[in-house]
Amino acid sequence: MTTSKVFTNWDDTHSALWGHQPIELAHEMHKSPLFSRDHLARLIENYPREHYSLVKTGARGSERVWREGDIGDLSGEQVIDAISRGGLWLNMRDVGAVDRRYREMLNGMFEEVGARVPGFSARDHQESILVSSPDAQVYYHFDLPGQALVQIAGRKRVFVYPDTAPFLTPTLLEDVAVYNVEVDIPYEPWYDRHAKVFDIGPGQMLNWQLNAPHRVENLDTFSVSMTVSYTNDTIRRAEIVNLGNGLLRHRFGYQPRSRNSRGPSYFAKAVLQKLLRDSRWVKRERNARRVIDFRLDANEPGRIVDLPKAA
Numbered sequence: 156m157t158t159s160k161v162f163t164n165w166d167d168t169h170s171a172l173w174g175h176q177p178i179e180l181a182h183e184m185h186k187s188p189l190f191s192r193d194h195l196a197r198l199i200e201n202y203p204r205e206h207y208s209l210v211k212t213g214a215r216g217s218e219r220v221w222r223e224g225d226i227g228d229l230s231g232e233q234v235i236d237a238i239s240r241g242g243l244w245l246n247m248r249d250v251g252a253v254d255r256r257y258r259e260m261l262n263g264m265f266e267e268v269g270a271r272v273p274g275f276s277a278r279d280h281q282e283s284i285l286v287s288s289p290d291a292q293v294y295y296h297f298d299l300p301g302q303a304l305v306q307i308a309g310r311k312r313v314f315v316y317p318d319t320a321p322f323l324t325p326t327l328l329e330d331v332a333v334y335n336v337e338v339d340i341p342y343e344p345w346y347d348r349h350a351k352v353f354d355i356g357p358g359q360m361l362n363w364q365l366n367a368p369h370r371v372e373n374l375d376t377f378s379v380s381m382t383v384s385y386t387n388d389t390i391r392r393a394e395i396v397n398l399g400n401g402l403l404r405h406r407f408g409y410q411p412r413s414r415n416s417r418g419p420s421y422f423a424k425a426v427l428q429k430l431l432r433d434s435r436w437v438k439r440e441r442n443a444r445r446v447i448d449f450r451l452d453a454n455e456p457g458r459i460v461d462l463p464k465a466a
């Protein structure tokens with residue numbers, strides 16, 4: 156018998172489905188004082204620059220926009236106010252490293268999952284807090300690590316797509332492993348007919364199978380959620396194969412044939428990726444794709460100011 160502090164409706168179907176299909180679960184994490192408005196405001200205004208992304212996206216149905224910016228000299232409360240007016244989201248990445256109480260909360264969550272799903276462990280996890288506008292959306296993408304989306308405040312509609320072609324292909328997996336840019340992958344509106352769709356609010360969370368593409372629309376409410384990435388040996392192996400195959404293809408023009416994550420070709424790729432992962436080539440490719448080009452305006456909540464382009 157395991158005591159439950161995080162999950163309130165876990166049953167045998169969740170144990171059977173975890174990691175294989177998208178599932179919705181009830182949780183208690185939204186009740187933590189760590190998510191009070193005051194606490195979030197303090198967290199925002201003290202958040203290390205290298206750990207957050209502020210993103211401006213287009214309104215739903217309009218042309219696709221993706222710009223990264225800076226909170227400037229706004230207080231946390233002013234940032235929340237600006238975001239609640241529209242068109243923005245703030246991702247406080249790796250919040251568990253900035254304040255370990257968030258990490259401990261997720262340790263507790265994964266302990267409960269491990270007690271209920273035979274063979275599952277999250278050897279490592281990284282959590283982020285996403286604060287987003289009523290009209291914000293996250294475009295179609297997938298993530299390399301395992302994912303859980305924990306809703307704290309406000310409501311979202313989440314579309315989760317199959318992890319098979321045409322929604323997800325080996326080439327897409329490899330490109331994302333190499334470039335670490337998740338949003339530039341093909342999406343067609345008709346994909347939605349093949350998605351599982353969840354409307355989630357405070358106290359609800361989602362998990363889905365590894366790499367399943369997804370996209371998110373806020374349901375006209377200011378939203379706070381926690382996005383959780385986790386990894387274990389199985390996930391790590393898959394990631395190494397994707398990066399190794401991607402590097403072979405991009406760097407050497409070689410079309411990988413094997414997606415086997417065991418045996419000699421796996422180990423050859425593991426060695427290759429070790430040599431190249433931190434190479435200047437990969438880092439240069441990644442940095443070239445992230446440019447900060449606006450900041451928030453303290454005098455006019457919700458307004459953004461363009462930053463001069465770096466030479």
Ligand SMILES: [Fe+2]
Binds near residue numbers: 296297298302369
């Ligand atoms: Fe994601």
